[in-house]
Amino acid sequence: MREREMLLRHVSFRIGGPADVLVLPRSVDELRTAVSWLFSHDVPFTILGQGSNVLIADAGIRGIVIKIGKGLDRFSFEKTRLVAEAGVGLPHLARAAATKGLAGLEFAAGIPASLGGAVVMNAGAHGHAMSEVVREVRVLTPDGEQILGPPDLGFGYRTTVLQQRRAVVLEATVELTQSDPVSVRGRTDEWLQHRSDTQPIGPPSSGCIFR
Numbered sequence: 001m002r003e004r005e006m007l008l009r010h011v012s013f014r015i016g017g018p019a020d021v022l023v024l025p026r027s028v029d030e031l032r033t034a035v036s037w038l039f040s041h042d043v044p045f046t047i048l049g050q051g052s053n054v055l056i057a058d059a060g061i062r063g064i065v066i067k068i069g070k071g072l073d074r075f076s077f078e079k080t081r082l083v084a085e086a087g088v089g090l091p092h093l094a095r096a097a098a099t100k101g102l103a104g105l106e107f108a109a110g111i112p113a114s115l116g117g118a119v120v121m122n123a124g125a126h127g128h129a130m131s132e133v134v135r136e137v138r139v140l141t142p143d144g145e146q147i148l149g150p151p152d153l154g155f156g157y158r159t160t161v162l163q164q165r166r167a168v169v170l171e172a173t174v175e176l177t178q179s180d181p182v183s184v185r186g187r188t189d190e191w192l193q194h195r196s197d198t199q200p201i202g203p204p205s206s207g208c209i210f211r
Helices: 028-040 090-099 106-110 115-121 181-198
Strands: 002-006 018-023 045-048 061-067 075-078 081-085 134-141 144-148 168-175
Touching: 028 061, 028 134, 028 168, 075 090, 081 090, 090 106, 090 115, 090 181, 106 181, 115 168
Parallel strands: 018 061, 045 061
Antiparallel strands: 002 018, 075 081, 081 168, 134 144, 134 168
C-alpha cells in the first residue's frame, strides 16, 4: 500500500496526479480480501489495470485505487480453454496461445491491456473482440463471488454491463480453437507488424482517441 502515489507511473499516457492510497495486491487472495473489506464497509474505490486506456487528471484520484497487475498474472490451459487471472497482459496470453497452436487471440497480441480490463471494456482490434472468445468471468461483488457467462455480460462495442456494476474481475476463461502453431504465430506476427507500421508505438499515448 502506498500513500500519495503518483499515478503517472501506472498509466501509458505518463500523466496524472496522485492517488490518496494505492493498493497493490500480490495475489488473487489479497485482492479478494481487500475488495471484500471495502465492500463490507461501503468504502468507494477505483480499479486500475495496465492503465493503457485511462486519462487521469493532474488532481489525481481521491480515495483508494487498486492496481491489478503483477502478482495476479497466473494462467493455465485446459485443452482449448485458457483460464487466466485478471492481471495478466493480453499480449502475453496471445503469444502463449499461439505457441500451443490455439487460435482466437491473435487479434489481441498488440493490445496493451490486462485481461480484466479487456473483458470489462470488450477490447478488440482487427475486427475482432473479446466477446468472441470469453466464456466465463469470475467476479467479486458486494454479494460475494459470481461466475458470469456471455448473456450476463451484455457485450457491446467496447462495453459490457461490468462498467456499470459493482464488480471486480478476478479471472476469466476464454475458448480457443486448436490449429497449426505455425499458422497461428504467423497471423499473430502479421497483426503485430501491421500495428507497428500504422501506429506510433514509442510515444506515451492511450491508443485510439475519437473526438
